[in-house]
Amino acid sequence: MSIHHPTREQISLANVLAVLGDPTRLAIVACLARNDGRSCACGVFNSLGSKSNISYHLAKMREAGITWTEAVGTNRLISLRRDDLDTLFPGLLDTILAAAADLPPLELTGG
Amino acid sequence: MSIHHPTREQISLANVLAVLGDPTRLAIVACLARNDGRSCACGVFNSLGSKSNISYHLAKMREAGITWTEAVGTNRLISLRRDDLDTLFPGLLDTILAAAADLPPLELTGG
DNA sequence: TTCATTGTTCAATAGTTCTTGAACTTTTGA
């Protein structure tokens, strides 16, 4: 069974804001942005919570249409859905990332 | 006892996003923006929920630093904290409002 | 095959959020 992602049309503003309105997920999205273009394996975020907790948060982000998840071996590679988000909500991601850049930096192992 | 508002420094990005990540509050903020400059009495939002429910949502917005509430007679006049939000998170409010403008329009009585 | 690695899913639990209606406060106006 392949990984479910919402279509661009299914992405809602309120849901995107609600999902990003959580410090752990805001940290994840900031890290993904710093990794621009390339993808991150879930393991990169292990310092932010337990394995199952990170899996939970990443699923929320995927279901909200914020991230794209691709299976490669035993890894899941996570990337931002920049094109979709920028098309739907121009400027939103960039302004959030700029504001999030002022937040206390994260301890990311292997990041 | 006067109405409590957080200082600019106490406003957090994650909290602002979380509070705006709710359809009712997104509708309220869009309405306030449409009313640019002027303030709205709570009653304007009555069609979005019960009196106590709107009071609850407006309190959330005030506590997050999104709105300013001023007592005038028996009314509470609500306005956006544009200067504070624009200073803290440049562009954020405008991009959210632009994206929210595409949402289905609200039935606002007396708005 | 066997084993470690990577991540998901499940059940349980604690905590939070939303919604409602009733009771209440404050202000205004007759």
Added chain:
DNA sequence: TCAAAAGTTCAAGAACTATTGAACAATGAA
């Protein structure tokens, strides 16, 4: 004074969210 209007607060309940650890599946390497 008395009543109406505008909001707030409270308690209760439903629904949702976050977190954990254990069990599970899938892959890749020895």
